[in-house]
Amino acid sequence: MIFLLLLAPGLVLGDDNVTxxxxxxxxxxxxxxxxxxxxxxxxxxxxxxxxxxxxxxxNRTAYACCVAKPSGKLEEGKLKVTGLVLFxxxxxxxxxxxxxxxxxxxxxxxxxxxxxxxYGDLSDGCDSAGGHYNxxxxxxxxxxxxxxxxxxxxxxxxxxKLNLKATLFGPQTILGRSVVIHEQEDDLGKGKNQGSLAHxxxxxxxxxxxxxxxxxxxxxxxxxxxxxxxxxxxxxxxRA
Ligand SMILES: [Cu+2]
Ligand SMILES: [Zn+2]
Numbered sequence: 001m002i003f004l005l006l007l008a009p010g011l012v013l014g015d016d017n018v019t020x021x022x023x024x025x026x027x028x029x030x031x032x033x034x035x036x037x038x039x040x041x042x043x044x045x046x047x048x049x050x051x052x053x054x055x056x057x058x059n060r061t062a063y064a065c066c067v068a069k070p071s072g073k074l075e076e077g078k079l080k081v082t083g084l085v086l087f088x089x090x091x092x093x094x095x096x097x098x099x100x101x102x103x104x105x106x107x108x109x110x111x112x113x114x115x116x117x118x119y120g121d122l123s124d125g126c127d128s129a130g131g132h133y134n135x136x137x138x139x140x141x142x143x144x145x146x147x148x149x150x151x152x153x154x155x156x157x158x159x160x161k162l163n164l165k166a167t168l169f170g171p172q173t174i175l176g177r178s179v180v181i182h183e184q185e186d187d188l189g190k191g192k193n194q195g196s197l198a199h200x201x202x203x204x205x206x207x208x209x210x211x212x213x214x215x216x217x218x219x220x221x222x223x224x225x226x227x228x229x230x231x232x233x234x235x236x237x238x239r240a
Contacts, residue, residue, distance in 0.1 A: 044091055048169070051213060058216040060091045062168045065214035066179045068102060068207045073125030078183070080104045081207035083157075085114075085179045086219050089168045096164040098147065101222050102181065104207075105152035112152065113186035113202035116145020116166060116211075117178045126205035129178040131198060133166075139197040141188045145174060146200070149186050158226045174211050181207040 029037065044060070045052045055062045064087040070080040083102035089095070100114065118130035132143040140146060144166035150157045166174050184203035187196050195201045 040092055054213060055091055062089050062091060063214045063216050063219055064168055064175060064211050065218055066209035066211045068181060068209045070207050071125035071205050073127055079106060079206055081181050084222060086222060087168060088219050096166050096168060098161045098164055099219065099222055099226055100150065100157050100159045101225060102157040103155060105155045107155055109151065111149035111185040113182040113184065113200055114147045114150055115180055116174050117180045120176045120178050120210035122208060122210065126180050126208035129180055129208055133177050135172045139189060140200050160226045175213065176211065178208050178210050180205050
């Protein structure tokens, strides 16, 4: 019976606490934790045979990246946004983390919306990426890839977001879908019109990219840049 329960990935011991225990006790795991780890690894292999090696080698963590480029349909004079959106998620129960490192917003300070869109099809610039990825058939801003508004500073967006609803695992994986960076602010469903509940009236699609698998090193390289800014802000706030 216990064996059957353990066969479900993480059902018995697979919550975040146990994951933390794994990390801390990685040198001397208890027999039960060790068995659960082996079973989760087996599931990882069964469910994601194509990603198994990558995830396993990266401490059982999946990494994905999206290299943003200006939309092919962009008119002259529009902002040319480039950069990276990176994703990280611990198997099997970790929450998705996303790191945004984008440039090209000039010196403007107005907020910009960023979402995950349905298709990884950029054949007609960012316009062919479809609407918001909506596997739960809900209204905006409750789609898994509704990341909200970002406030560029000095022409850049450098931001780390944790505990996101989107996932790299399972039937609703965001792998192969796209990230779109918009010209305008997201009204977050408060616009009192149909557009608001579909896409937040975020306007023109400035830049986009397809989400694909990625090496851990890219995340590790860009994380210090983003967290350094965070630390600075915390220190400043502490002094104020
Ligand atoms: Cu969008
Ligand atoms: Zn949405």
